[in-house]
Amino acid sequence: MDDYLAGFTELFSRYDVVGAFWVNIQLTFWAGLIALAVGTLLALMRISPVASLRLTGTSYVTIFRNTPLTIIITFMVLVVWTQLTVTLAPDFNANFFWLAVVGLAVYHAAFVCEAIRSGVNTVPVGQAEAARAIGLPFLAAARLVILPQAFRGSVAPLGNTLIALLKNSTVAAAGSVATETASTMKVMIEFSPNHLYAIFFIFAMGYVILVIPIGLATTWLSDRLAVKR
Amino acid sequence: MDHEATTDEPQPDSVTDAPASATATATRELGEPLVELSGVNKHFGALHVLRDIDLTVRKGEVLVVIGPSGSGKSTLCRAINRLETIDDGTITIDGQPMPAEGKGLARLRADVGMVFQSFNLFAHKTVLDNVTLGPRKVRGLSKKAAEDQARTLLDRVGVGNQAHKMPAQLSGGQQQRVAIARALAMNPKVMLFDEPTSALDPEMVNEVLDVMVALAREGMTMIVVTHEMGFARKAADRVVFMADGLLVEQAHPEEFFTAPKSDRARDFLSKILTH
Numbered sequence: 440m441d442d443y444l445a446g447f448t449e450l451f452s453r454y455d456v457v458g459a460f461w462v463n464i465q466l467t468f469w470a471g472l473i474a475l476a477v478g479t480l481l482a483l484m485r486i487s488p489v490a491s492l493r494l495t496g497t498s499y500v501t502i503f504r505n506t507p508l509t510i511i512i513t514f515m516v517l518v519v520w521t522q523l524t525v526t527l528a529p530d531f532n533a534n535f536f537w538l539a540v541v542g543l544a545v546y547h548a549a550f551v552c553e554a555i556r557s558g559v560n561t562v563p564v565g566q567a568e569a570a571r572a573i574g575l576p577f578l579a580a581a582r583l584v585i586l587p588q589a590f591r592g593s594v595a596p597l598g599n600t601l602i603a604l605l606k607n608s609t610v611a612a613a614g615s616v617a618t619e620t621a622s623t624m625k626v627m628i629e630f631s632p633n634h635l636y637a638i639f640f641i642f643a644m645g646y647v648i649l650v651i652p653i654g655l656a657t658t659w660l661s662d663r664l665a666v667k668r
Numbered sequence: 669m670d671h672e673a674t675t676d677e678p679q680p681d682s683v684t685d686a687p688a689s690a691t692a693t694a695t696r697e698l699g700e701p702l703v704e705l706s707g708v709n710k711h712f713g714a715l716h717v718l719r720d721i722d723l724t725v726r727k728g729e730v731l732v733v734i735g736p737s738g739s740g741k742s743t744l745c746r747a748i749n750r751l752e753t754i755d756d757g758t759i760t761i762d763g764q765p766m767p768a769e770g771k772g773l774a775r776l777r778a779d780v781g782m783v784f785q786s787f788n789l790f791a792h793k794t795v796l797d798n799v800t801l802g803p804r805k806v807r808g809l810s811k812k813a814a815e816d817q818a819r820t821l822l823d824r825v826g827v828g829n830q831a832h833k834m835p836a837q838l839s840g841g842q843q844q845r846v847a848i849a850r851a852l853a854m855n856p857k858v859m860l861f862d863e864p865t866s867a868l869d870p871e872m873v874n875e876v877l878d879v880m881v882a883l884a885r886e887g888m889t890m891i892v893v894t895h896e897m898g899f900a901r902k903a904a905d906r907v908v909f910m911a912d913g914l915l916v917e918q919a920h921p922e923e924f925f926t927a928p929k930s931d932r933a934r935d936f937l938s939k940i941l942t943h
């Protein structure tokens with residue numbers, strides 16, 4: 440037992456485990472923010488009266504939802520950066536970080552879009568008709584009547600998307616973000632192989648500890664914000 | 669609709685009032701044509717829902733549309749503020765053709781009030797905010813001006829004391845009266861009502877009809893889809909009978925209900941009356 444505790448202490452002092460989780464939290468935060476904005480825009484396009492916008496939105500979702508995330512992240516580094524020389528930050532590591540953020544964001548935006556659309560489906564058609572009938576143009580009706588109710592109805596699926604995003608942020612390892620959890624874990628296994636079980640335990644538990652509150656919070660919010668009909 | 673016809677009979681006031689209001693409506697001055705439909709056709713797939721509809725509603729006129737289920741009454745109503753597109757023909761409001769889409773359409777829609785069978789109040793907004801939303805965002809009224817107007821209107825339809833409640837906390841009759849206030853807040857030129865009382869419990873029907881009768885007496889131009897004969901007799905200038913997408917018959921309410929000319933109308937009336 441003491442051996443185990445000593446093992447944990449050694450791992451935590453030799454490697455920046457907490458820092459690694461912090462990197463994933465930051466990846467999740469920025470990617471989540473961008474994905475929320477892009478996903479909302481996509482959802483708007485998909486419910487808009489303009490056929491070409493609807494088609495664009497649908498195509499985006501179909502393409503990005505069905506492409507493996509690893510491919511998108513690798514694409515960001517090998518094509519967007521190496522070939523197209525798009526640089527998102529002057530600092531080498533910061534550049535990889537932001538490339539990973541964008542890759543995570545474009546992928547999860549497709550899921551955010553679908554989550555919001557499921558929320559839109561909780562809003563009766565009559566609400567949109569009533570909004571149009573008082574003379575609100577599409578965007579105003581969407582902003583003032585449809586989306587506020589749709590967001591309330593999509594808290595649970597949005598929470599699930601956030602949880603997926605947090606766990607998927609480890610794929611940033613494929614995009615050369617060396618300080619995040621999956622990369623750190625690989626390094627630790629390589630240099631402290633005698634603590635193999637402890638290492639897996641630490642990272643698995645770390646994510647469980649981060650994810651549980653998100654699940655609880657979204658369930659609570661979802662009930663609280665539900666629109667009474 | 670069966671019980672609507674029967675609840676109509678035990679209302680003594682609607683019957684005794686009828687002759688008086690009939691003379692009132694007969695002497696009412698009708699103005700210029702306000703809503704004009706000409707040659708309007710509409711299909712849902714193979715179904716021909718509106719067939720060559722020609723209809724003119726004048727300023728201050730109250731038109732009741734009646735007809736069997738599926739005859740196209742709702743579609744007619746919805747086509748007038750373009751919640752439903754039409755295949756051909758023209759619809760003009762106050763001389764202006766209904767634009768296909770965009771800002772012009774939104775502006776014209778603001779002039780056409782609509783009251784739905786299922787109320788459709790904005791579920792996430794208070795009663796007061798439901799009524800002020802359009803005036804603020806479409807008409808550009810200040811918050812204060814919109815709220816003052818909203819309170820006056822809510823008082824007028826008898827729900828002034830419910831202003832801060834959410835729609836779900838109100839009874840159906842109260843919700844429908846708020847919906848009428850919401851439409852009135854836009855100062856519409858014409859009000860459309862699509863079976864405004866048929867989703868209501870019988871005891872709430874009259875509170876809504878009373879508001880509508882008052883509105884009609886104040887000179888509002890109204891197109892009302894309803895089977896409430898009491899309302900038609902009391903407030904309507906004209907009844908049009910629709911069947912299978914056609915305007916089959918039009919007449920003064922008394923004339924229509926006592927001596928319908930077409931077989932379809934006679935058949936329909938006998939069905940809603942013999943229960």
Ligand SMILES: Nc1ncnc2c1ncn2[C@@H]1O[C@H](COP(=O)(O)OP(=O)(O)OP(=O)(O)O)[C@@H](O)[C@H]1O
Binds near residue numbers: 742
């Ligand atoms: N969106 C739609 N798509 C396909 N068919 C429709 C649609 N809306 C209405 N219809 C059909 O068009 C016909 C006319 O419908 P409408 O709702 O105008 O009738 P209505 O006279 O209002 O009937 P009710 O008294 O039942 O309300 C019906 O046969 C209906 O099934």
Ligand SMILES: [Mg+2]
Binds near residue numbers: 741742743
């Ligand atoms: Mg109908």
